[in-house]
Amino acid sequence: MEIIISNAGNQPIYDQITSQIKAQIISGKLKEGDALPSMRLLAKELRISVITTKRAYEELEREGFIVSYTGKGSFVAGANTELIREEHLRQIESHLRSAVELAQTCCLSLSDLSGILSMLYKEEDV
Secondary structure, eight states: OOOOOOOSSSHHHHHHHHHHHHHHHHSEEEEEOOOOOOOHHHHHHOOOOOOHHHHHHHHHHHSSSSETTTTTTEEEEEOOHHHHHHHHHHOOOHHHHHHHHHHTTTOOHHHHHHHHHHHHHHHHOO
């Protein structure tokens, strides 16, 4: 499992870990039942506090992405398709919001933006 931490920027380290693990689960890179590194091992590899990795794992567990068993470790939870769909929709909304903001800064109309989106969507179907 690869996680890259950046000290530049405003995103807290635990949130960087959480979002990267979620992305790997959603993309299928991490599959149901896959073991995650122990909190201590991950903290050591990333050169951060165990408290930070603990917070990230607790957040992932609270959101249903992982399950933890005392003495055994943390594992990718069973596929909750609705949870994964919600996460995908949240990411799509975020990307589209950025696209809308950029379109507005260059005075692109809604119909032009819709046309671009339709064209890109059709390219993926080919």
